[in-house]
Amino acid sequence: MAGERMSREERRNAILDAATEVFAAKGFEATRMDDVAGAASIAKGLLYKHFSSKDALFEALVDRQGRAYAAELRGVLQSADTASNPVEATRRGLALWLRQVSSDPATFQLSDPGSHDAYEQLRERMRAVIAEAIHAAAPDGDRRTEVLVAAAVQGAAEAVAKAWGTQQDEITEAEALDVLTSFCWGGLSLLMNRVTRSAPVP
Numbered sequence: 001m002a003g004e005r006m007s008r009e010e011r012r013n014a015i016l017d018a019a020t021e022v023f024a025a026k027g028f029e030a031t032r033m034d035d036v037a038g039a040a041s042i043a044k045g046l047l048y049k050h051f052s053s054k055d056a057l058f059e060a061l062v063d064r065q066g067r068a069y070a071a072e073l074r075g076v077l078q079s080a081d082t083a084s085n086p087v088e089a090t091r092r093g094l095a096l097w098l099r100q101v102s103s104d105p106a107t108f109q110l111s112d113p114g115s116h117d118a119y120e121q122l123r124e125r126m127r128a129v130i131a132e133a134i135h136a137a138a139p140d141g142d143r144r145t146e147v148l149v150a151a152a153v154q155g156a157a158e159a160v161a162k163a164w165g166t167q168q169d170e171i172t173e174a175e176a177l178d179v180l181t182s183f184c185w186g187g188l189s190l191l192m193n194r195v196t197r198s199a200p201v202p
Contacts, residue, residue, distance in 0.1 A: 012050050012060075015040045019061050028058060028116060055118075062118040070125045072096065077129070082137040089133060090188060091181045097157045098164065098173055098180070126154045134188065153184045 006014065018040035022031050033054055037044040051057035076096050080089035130150035135141060157180060164176040 008050075011042075011046075015042070015047060015050055015057075016061050016064055019057055020065070023058065023061065028054075033057070055116075058116060059118040062116075062122055066122040066125050069100070070129050073126065074129050074132070077133040078136075082133045086137040086188065087181075087185055089137070090185050091177065093130070093133065094157055094180050094184060095177055097161055098177055100161070123154060123158075127151050130154055137188075149187055152187050156180065156184055 015036065019031075019036045022035050022039050026035065031054065033044055033047055036057065037047045040047065047057075051060060073093060073096055076092050077089050080092045082089040127147065127150040130153050131143075131146045134146045134149060135143070160176060160180045160183075164171055164173075
């Protein structure tokens with residue numbers, strides 16, 4: 001990599017690719033900029049030209065992964081047709097979240113967010129996508145309520161994924177998904193019932 005001539009954007013993405021592996025292996029606290037520079041096969045000075053600090057690097061990494069994950073989640077929810085089959089849409093969206101735990105260790109930052117400030121933007125992005133799907137299923141609903149329910153679904157998915165990640169030898173992915181879907185659908189169906197009861201009679 002060091003001998004290749006890259007554009008600034010290509011170099012930035014290569015650094016983020018290397019950082020993904022390092023943060024996944026070491027965690028945020030233990031990772032040093034030296035580690036990332038070594039993994040990217042560049043001098044530490046060049047790394048600092050792209051990212052002023054470890055925090056800035058981590059924020060860029062979470063932002064990039066979060067955008068990609070939000071786009072994937074939006075695609076899954078839209079393809080499931082939330083209006084005609086909201087239960088299936090809910091299950092597919094939650095299945096995507098759990099797969100982040102079981103399929104790719106490098107995405108643990110997305111499925112098991114910590115306390116770093118970078119994660120809050122990620123959570124907001126996820127909640128926005130979920131709220132869009134809720135509104136598509138119940139377009140006459142209260143937007144303020146949708147935001148709260150989206151936050152509840154996102155929080156539940158995050159918590160269950162974290163707990164299941166430590167018990168994969170005892171609980172199958174299908175079992176975890178059943179529990180998570182049942183729990184989240186309870187809140188979503190309550191919202192839809194409220195909308196139905198409050199809708200004007202034609």
